[in-house]
Amino acid sequence: MHTTKPPAASGPQQFPDALAAELWRFERALAHGLIPPADVHGCRWSATVLQAALDAKAEIWPATGTLPDKDATRPATLLAERFGIPVDADVLPELDRKGLIPRTDDYKSHPLYDGLATENVTHRTALDKARRDGRLLDRHPAARHPAIRDSNFTHLTRPRWLRPATHVRSRHQPRSWAPSVPLYRLGDLDVLLAHPAIDWDDVRATPKGRPSALAHLTVQNRVPESEKGLQGK
Known part of the structure; x- marks a missing residue:
């Protein structure tokens, strides 16, 4: 009986074709070390490596999950269905920030998020914390959170103790303009509410017309950039 010999070496297109695998599944298996890196010059795999992967298909593919990397909408929908709670797509950057669902790539200017990590989020506590911590507020609600006046809030943003996480367009902006409203x-x-350099009771007790108790904050003595939570991404 005649049998076709496998090619001497397979490239990044021939290898997944030989395994009858979607390209995303092959790339994920490669990224997670389930398939060894190319062992032939020119980013190609030897017949020996290909045969070993064919023999191990039953173990490799289940470990890659079932969900390709997707933009924020699909993971948010899956999490909402899994936990029976509303999950907005805006929570995905926070889940990335916390290392729960990493951002893996971009497609047409939209970030893509790890499908396997999405499948592995099984604890609602972590999701609830991300939903809360990642909630975005414009200036006025943000000032109300520590119960301070807008003028005091400026003493946090001007020396960059508090930085915007992102910017969005106002309803009055033309779509051609860059987003300008900080969130x-x-x-x-x-994090700021727990910072020892700020006496929040003193800040709130200072009457209008008196120097703010936040006026001493400067760029030089702001929270170090290494401290988690104060870096806008």
Whole structure:
């Protein structure tokens, strides 16, 4: 009986074709070390490696999961269905920030998120914390969170103790303009509320017309950039 010999070496297209695998599944298996890196010059795999992968297909493919990397909408929908709660797509950057669902790539200017990591989120506590910490507030609600006046809030943003997490367009902006309305993470505000350099009772007790108790904050003595929670991404 005549049998076709496998090619001497397979490239990044021939290898997944030989395994009858979708390209995303092959790339994930490669990224997770389930398939060894190319062992032939020119980013190709030897027949020996290909045969070993064919023999191990039953173990490799289940470990790659069932969900390709997708934009924020699909993971949010799956999490909402899994836990029976509303999950907005805006929570995905926070899940990335916390290392739960990493951002893996971009497609047409939209970030893609790890499908396997999405499948592995099984604890609602972590999701609830991400939903809360990642909540985005514009200036006025952000000032109300620590119960301070807008003028005091400026003493946090001007020396960059608090940085915007992102910017969005106002309803009055033409779509051709860059987003200009800053939004702030609730988690960043919580970090400031616990910071020992700020006496929040003193800040709130200072009457209008008196120097703010936050006026001493400067760029030089702001929270170090290494401290988690105060870096806008």
